[in-house]
Amino acid sequence: MTPGRPQPLERNHVRTARKPAHDKGLALPIELTLQPHPVLLASVGGVFSDGTVAHRCVELGVYLGVSLGAGVGLGSYATPAGRASDTTFHVFAGLPIPVYPPSFLRDPLGGLDERWCILRAEIFTGGCGDTRRRGGGRQGRPSEHWYTRHTSRRSTEEAVKSKTKNTKTRPQIAAMVARAFGGMKLADSEDAVLELKEGWFNAAYDIRLADGQQVILKIAPPRDAEVLLYEKNIMATEVAAMRLVRQNPAIPVPEIYFYDDAHDVCDSDYFFMEKIAGDNLEHVKAGLSPEAKESVELHIGEIVREINGFTGTYFGYEGNPDLRASSWKEAFIKIVESVLEDGARKSVVYDHGHDEIRAAVLKHARALEEITTPRLVHWDAWDLNVFVKEGRVAGIIDFERALWADPLMEAQFRLLFSDGITSSMRGYGKTSFTFEEEQRCSLYSLHLALVMNTECYYRNYDTDFVYDLSRQLMGASMDWLKAN
The missing domain is CATH 3.90.1200.10 (Aminoglycoside phosphotransferase (APH), C-terminal lobe)
Known part of the structure; x- marks a missing residue:
């Protein structure tokens, strides 16, 4: 590797890369005051945004007056895969708006100022503390081939949630088999159709035919699925490339048995290919x-x-x-x-x-x-x-x-x-x-x-x-x- 080449990635860079260094936004927390100012406060349900991700925060701090305060928050924020947690440190300024609790809550707590609950609109700014990702995180240095490892592991429930996988029923697959193999039927066994859950884009199945042959079925996303521009007609690209490289015996690529883009038996492109022994x-x-x-x-x-x-x-x-x-x-x-x-x-x-x-x-x-x-x-x-x-x-x-x-x-x-x-x-x-x-x-x-x-x-x-x-x-x- 020449000296100018970018260095390999390290895990410690990933850990704090989630959020920008500073937050700005609007929060609408609920403040619980126990004594006249200054007081200890607890803010719950705050929702604010830095323009990239939304945050919900539980905040503890000291409220110093009508318009000034400081706090530390424990909260969560949205990411493409779900939610993650963080801590925030910020100062705030806002005007408290009295919210008077109903008598059935206030009377049993006799002796407390009836202005014990305040809804405060605040504009805040502050630095982001340590950020930790929830679920799925790997400790230690990632493997060289991190990409497939972390975009392929799915449970049956997760597979249903895929935005692009065009899964099919056994009768639908049977019709596709008949089209591709001259009326051939599926094997009678329950394992004649096994979904392959590796990957996140196409639906794929390990198919056993009535004559005992095993083949792989791959189904493109639905035509109305949201995909990237370079993914347009992606299955046609795959079939053309695989058929081309099979001309070179030094490239061990499975044979394409049948490719169908008619969209009558199936609502998207699909093909059957050889199952690799390995x-x-x-x-x-x-x-x-x-x-x-x-x-x-x-x-x-x-x-x-x-x-x-x-x-x-x-x-x-x-x-x-x-x-x-x-x-x-x-x-x-x-x-x-x-x-x-x-x-x-x-x-x-x-x-x-x-x-x-x-x-x-x-x-x-x-x-x-x-x-x-x-x-x-x-x-x-x-x-x-x-x-x-x-x-x-x-x-x-x-x-x-x-x-x-x-x-x-x-x-x-x-x-x-x-x-x-x-x-x-x-x-x-x-x-x-x-x-x-x-x-x-x-x-x-x-x-x-x-x-x-x-x-x-x-x-x-x-x-x-x-x-x-x-x-x-x-x-x-x-x-x-x-x-x-």
């Missing part, structure tokens, strides 16, 4: 010996290099002609702009403004001009999309996010948690980088961070891990792009 690398990697891990990583690098050997006639995405161009510089700028547009539709507030992000991209855009040949890029070759058998890669899947681009966009060149040259880089044959290549790697890391951050608002992730990491990766990428 183990998912994400599931078994921890149990592999160091030698076996290195062998697999080397093989992954070799396969990715073979994928990049296919050349195209344009840069950009197969499924969205609006994100294509004759030059890589123009196409990449379009792609980045499309993610910013996706974020604007959901009112996403990044840690860096749109103009700041655009300026960083344009500052280094000249390095993109070195790329003159469109090459097929998988872009999503993380562990969960790799199957292994006997120390070798048996299959690679999920080409849905493939595009014609610069090979340095591949996941193997995103040094999220690794320092130095990885085994997959050695397998690929790329172990040194020019300054222009470092520029492009940082641009591609920024793009990945934008996609990760934005898609949190389009999915239904059950933790904030991807959201946290996206902010960290964006910060590291922007720092490098500004400094170099």
Whole structure:
């Protein structure tokens, strides 16, 4: 790794990256006063916003007069995955409005000032204390392939909540099987249809046919599902890419048996493909010996290099002609702009403004001009999309996010948690980088961070891990792009 390359991400940066350093907003707490001023107060139900997330706070403090006070709050705030907790320290100013409790509450508490309950509108400002994420957090340093690990674990109940998964009933799947396999029926057994709950975008099933053959069914999101612009017609992209790379026997990709985009048997695209004989690398990697891990990583690098050997006639995405161009510089700028547009539709507030992000991209855009040949890029070759058998890669899947681009966009060149040259880089044959290549790697890391951050608002992730990491990766990428 050259000295100028962004450093690998560390967990301690994630922990406090949730909220901005200062809050501003309007609160409507209820103040309980026990004696004339100054008094101890308890504020409950306060709701305020910093423009990004909403807060609810329980506050303890000292009220010094009609319009001044100070307090510390314990509360929660909204994130794309749910709620998280924090502490806040702030000063406030406001005008108390007397609220007189009814006699059935006041009389039993005889002796208290009847003005014991005050509704106070306050404008506040203050620093944010230690922020802790609720649920799903990982302690210690994240694994190198954090992305699939933290966007794939789901219970049956969670799968139902997916914003894009187009799940089907057994009779509906039986009709799709009949269409694809010339009237073939499902096996009679209960396990003839097993939902595969890995992933958050498509619905997928392990299917057993009446003749005993096992196949994989993949169903695209409903046509009216909210997806990012680059995800338009994403299944057509996947099928085309998989059929293309099967021309190279060095790329172990499953055969596509049948693809249907007619939308009569099913309301969205779907396809059946070969079931790979092997183990998912994400599931078994921890149990592999160091030698076996290195062998697999080397093989992954070799396969990715073979994928990049296919050349195209344009840069950009197969499924969205609006994100294509004759030059890589123009196409990449379009792609980045499309993610910013996706974020604007959901009112996403990044840690860096749109103009700041655009300026960083344009500052280094000249390095993109070195790329003159469109090459097929998988872009999503993380562990969960790799199957292994006997120390070798048996299959690679999920080409849905493939595009014609610069090979340095591949996941193997995103040094999220690794320092130095990885085994997959050695397998690929790329172990040194020019300054222009470092520029492009940082641009591609920024793009990945934008996609990760934005898609949190389009999915239904059950933790904030991807959201946290996206902010960290964006910060590291922007720092490098500004400094170099």
